[in-house]
Amino acid sequence: MLKKIEDIMSTDRGAVKVVIIGYLIFVVIFLLLIPLSEGIAEEDIYYVLCTEEGRVNVRSSPRKEAWLDGYLYVGDAIVVDDHSNGFAHSSDLSIESGEGWVSEGYLVKDAPTYDGGTYPIKSNGRVSCRQWINGKRSKWLDHGDSVTIIFRSDEWCLTTDGYVRTEFIDLDWRQDVVVEYDESVFDGLIYEEDSDGY
Numbered sequence: 201m202l203k204k205i206e207d208i209m210s211t212d213r214g215a216v217k218v219v220i221i222g223y224l225i226f227v228v229i230f231l232l233l234i235p236l237s238e239g240i241a242e243e244d245i246y247y248v249l250c251t252e253e254g255r256v257n258v259r260s261s262p263r264k265e266a267w268l269d270g271y272l273y274v275g276d277a278i279v280v281d282d283h284s285n286g287f288a289h290s291s292d293l294s295i296e297s298g299e300g301w302v303s304e305g306y307l308v309k310d311a312p313t314y315d316g317g318t319y320p321i322k323s324n325g326r327v328s329c330r331q332w333i334n335g336k337r338s339k340w341l342d343h344g345d346s347v348t349i350i351f352r353s354d355e356w357c358l359t360t361d362g363y364v365r366t367e368f369i370d371l372d373w374r375q376d377v378v379v380e381y382d383e384s385v386f387d388g389l390i391y392e393e394d395s396d397g398y
Contacts, residue, residue: 244281246288246307249333249351249358250274258300262287270295272302274351275312305332308353315349315357322370329362338362346375 248256254274260267262284270293272278282289287301321327326340329347333356341347347359347369357364 244279246278246280246309247311247353248272248274248276248278248302248306249308249312249353249356249363250306256302256306258293258295258302259287260297260300262289262301264303266301269297269300277311278302278307280307303332305335308333308356310354312351312353312358315352318346318348318375320370320373320375321345321347321364321368323368327364327368329359329364331362333363335363341368 250256250273255271256273257268258270258272260269272293276294278288278290279292280288281291283304284301286304288304288307289299289301291299293300321341321343323341323343326342328337329339329341330336331338339361341361341364347357347361347364349357349359349369351358352366352369355366357366357369
């Protein structure tokens with residue numbers, strides 16, 4: 201067998217054939233390693249970490265002034281297929297149009313859970329409390345200040361004061377439970393034009 205390969209390789213034409221055959225084998229192996237169905241990549245799934253009003257606006261285009269198509273609620277999962285102008289687009293939403301744009305300022309990578317506890321801030325300096333995720337600072341928090349978490353994810357917590365990065369909250373020192381979660385609070389809310397729900 202080796203003698204045949206050496207004979208083939210001794211000619212220029214034979215070397216080209218071996219390279220082409222090698223390339224085809226590589227392509228076939230590569231294609232076998234790729235899943236046959238497209239599926240949804242885990243990094244394309246986001247969850248709503250909502251405003252205190254309990255919902256986030258779905259817009260017809262990636263602009264705060266765009267037509268309001270519907271709402272998403274805390275914990276809703278969406279598959280994001282595009283990003284533009286601080287908004288994420290999904291073609292698979294549970295609203296009448298079936299698609300829309302959601303402000304990235306209310307989306308996190310892991311499903312938020314209800315907490316309701318009060319915890320101290322842990323930091324070597326001041327910590328920003330924000331109006332939305334990575335948004336405008338609403339106030340400064342100092343080491344030892346207390347925050348009451350409504351919902352939390354691995355990266356961000358929605359507190360009664362605003363959004364705080366989870367890494368700055370000492371979750372090992374729960375002080376007490378002061379907020380009781382009542383799902384009915386998020387049902388039937390009235391949209392206010394001046395809310396920051398984008």
